[in-house]
Amino acid sequence: MVEIFKQYLKEKIEITDEEFEQAFGNLVVKKIIKWQVLLRAGEHAQHGFFVCRGLLRAYSLDEKGKEHIVQFAPENWIVGDRNAMINQPSIFSIDAIEETELILLPNNFLEAAATQIPRLLTMNVTLLNNAIRFMQKRISMLLGATASERYLDFLKIYPNLTLRVPQWMIASYLGITPESLSRVRKELAKNHFRP
Amino acid sequence: MVEIFKQYLKEKIEITDEEFEQAFGNLVVKKIIKWQVLLRAGEHAQHGFFVCRGLLRAYSLDEKGKEHIVQFAPENWIVGDRNAMINQPSIFSIDAIEETELILLPNNFLEAAATQIPRLLTMNVTLLNNAIRFMQKRISMLLGATASERYLDFLKIYPNLTLRVPQWMIASYLGITPESLSRVRKELAKNHFRP
DNA sequence: CGAGCGCTTGATTGAGTTCAAAAATCGTGG
DNA sequence: CCACGATTTTTGAACTCAATCAAGCGCTCG
Numbered sequence: 001m002v003e004i005f006k007q008y009l010k011e012k013i014e015i016t017d018e019e020f021e022q023a024f025g026n027l028v029v030k031k032i033i034k035w036q037v038l039l040r041a042g043e044h045a046q047h048g049f050f051v052c053r054g055l056l057r058a059y060s061l062d063e064k065g066k067e068h069i070v071q072f073a074p075e076n077w078i079v080g081d082r083n084a085m086i087n088q089p090s091i092f093s094i095d096a097i098e099e100t101e102l103i104l105l106p107n108n109f110l111e112a113a114a115t116q117i118p119r120l121l122t123m124n125v126t127l128l129n130n131a132i133r134f135m136q137k138r139i140s141m142l143l144g145a146t147a148s149e150r151y152l153d154f155l156k157i158y159p160n161l162t163l164r165v166p167q168w169m170i171a172s173y174l175g176i177t178p179e180s181l182s183r184v185r186k187e188l189a190k191n192h193f194r195p
Numbered sequence: 196m197v198e199i200f201k202q203y204l205k206e207k208i209e210i211t212d213e214e215f216e217q218a219f220g221n222l223v224v225k226k227i228i229k230w231q232v233l234l235r236a237g238e239h240a241q242h243g244f245f246v247c248r249g250l251l252r253a254y255s256l257d258e259k260g261k262e263h264i265v266q267f268a269p270e271n272w273i274v275g276d277r278n279a280m281i282n283q284p285s286i287f288s289i290d291a292i293e294e295t296e297l298i299l300l301p302n303n304f305l306e307a308a309a310t311q312i313p314r315l316l317t318m319n320v321t322l323l324n325n326a327i328r329f330m331q332k333r334i335s336m337l338l339g340a341t342a343s344e345r346y347l348d349f350l351k352i353y354p355n356l357t358l359r360v361p362q363w364m365i366a367s368y369l370g371i372t373p374e375s376l377s378r379v380r381k382e383l384a385k386n387h388f389r390p
Numbered sequence: 391c392g393a394g395c396g397c398t399t400g401a402t403t404g405a406g407t408t409c410a411a412a413a414a415t416c417g418t419g420g
Numbered sequence: 421c422c423a424c425g426a427t428t429t430t431t432g433a434a435c436t437c438a439a440t441c442a443a444g445c446g447c448t449c450g
Contacts, residue, residue: 060331060335062335062339062340064339066339068334068335068338068339070331070334070335082324082327082328082331083328085320085321085324086321086324091328091331091332091335092331121316122306124320125280125319125320125323126280126281128320128323128324128327129277129280129281129323131327132277132323132326132327132330133277133278133286135327135330135331135334136255136265136277136286136287136330137286138334139263139265139330139333139334139337140255140257140263140265140286142334142337142338142370143263143337143367143370144257144259144261144263144370145257146437146438147437147438166396166397167396167397168396168397172338175337175338175339176438176439177438177439177440178396178397178398179397179398179399179438179439179440180437180438180439181397182397182398182399183398183399183438186398186399341405341406342405342406361427361428361429362428362429363427363428363429371406371407372406372407372408373428373429373430374406374407374408374409374429374430374431375405375406375407376429377429377430377431378406378430378431380429380430381430381431
């Protein structure tokens with residue numbers, strides 16, 4: 001499993017096997033079952049998570065008790081709570097949609113590892129920038145797109161998740177009801193759309 | 196004007212006047228008039244901007260030609276395009292809602308200055324994390340909140356912008372029509388709400 | 391095998407949009 | 421400083437997309 005993370009890093013930055021060992025020798029791999037909770041809103045996160053196999057989701061509850069899925073994290077995604085960095089409770093929860101194998105990334109693991117491999121800092125900034133651009137796109141979409149546009153956008157971003165995520169969760173990610181999503185899909189099917 | 200930026204930095208990190216001079220001696224201050232454009236979507240951004248006085252907005256256009264305001268940047272806010280970091284064209288435009296005095300922050304100015312003051316890197320990461328949390332909150336809101344909830348949220352985030360930003364722009368930020376915002380305000384006023 | 395969950399479908403409702411036009415505010419030149 | 425034209429905001433009426441409520445179907449897993 002750690003191999004997968006090494007591969008991921010190698011795509012982002014040049015890193016030798018020796019360097020990897022040196023900086024990430026003691027990574028902890030964790031295997032969790034479906035629906036297992038990794039982080040509960042209000043708690044202080046101890047780790048971020050790199051997904052080797054499986055599927056996680058990050059979601060928040062609004063005052064009305066409604067779930068809003070902020071992000072899915074399939075293979076090769078990192079998900080975690082940014083508030084941990086400034087010692088604040090998490091605003092969202094994280095749990096597993098499938099049985100998942102993941103690597104625990106302690107809150108400041110990148111900063112720590114960077115004492116050995118300074119260019120990890122650059123990578124960290126790149127990752128953060130990516131996250132920001134991703135969210136800016138999402139905001140633009142939520143501001144303007146109709147239900148079916150949102151669904152098409154979801155398909156683009158997470159091409160192979162359609163069958164792995166239950167529809168009511170996709171609906172929650174899109175900010176529409178499961179009923180609406182069902183109708184959107186029906187409409188698209190009628191117009192010969194192939195997912 | 197540079198004084199304001201120095202003050203801003205001092206609140207974020209311990210920095211002496213000497214250090215500031217050393218790292219930021221050659222900052223460029225720019226004064227722009229109302230409606231002047233600083234960055235056009237599709238261009239490659241050269242700078243981010245720190246607002247000393249005035250008010251900027253970042254907005255994108257969707258395929259239907261509709262404007263979506265991603266962010267306002269009043270005094271002491273930094274706004275810029277993250278795509279510049281990875282040499283990609285900007286997805287949004289930035290212009291001035293008021294006559295504005297700002298400081299140009301060249302794309303890698305923080306990394307450059309960090310050669311002199313390493314703890315600037317930490318600050319950079321903190322800023323990025325803040326941006327992410329801000330956007331996560333915004334996404335949660337857009338997924339679930341009604342028009343009037345959105346407006347109340349806007350008032351909380353930008354308390355003193357109500358009179359400085361035309362209503363049609365606030366509406367664009369909230370993802371509703373100006374007409375709807377007008378009705379929301381009417382309704383709130385009826386219920387003795389004081390802005 | 392049946393209880394429960396997820397998905398679909400239908401009918402109804404409602405929040406917000408659209409279109410139109412009046413009222414208020416702003417800004418600019420005389 | 422005022423007046424006029426343009427822009428912004430408000431108001432009204434009709435409409436639309438998606439939400440809600442409700443019921444039925446099909447699957448799975450206990």
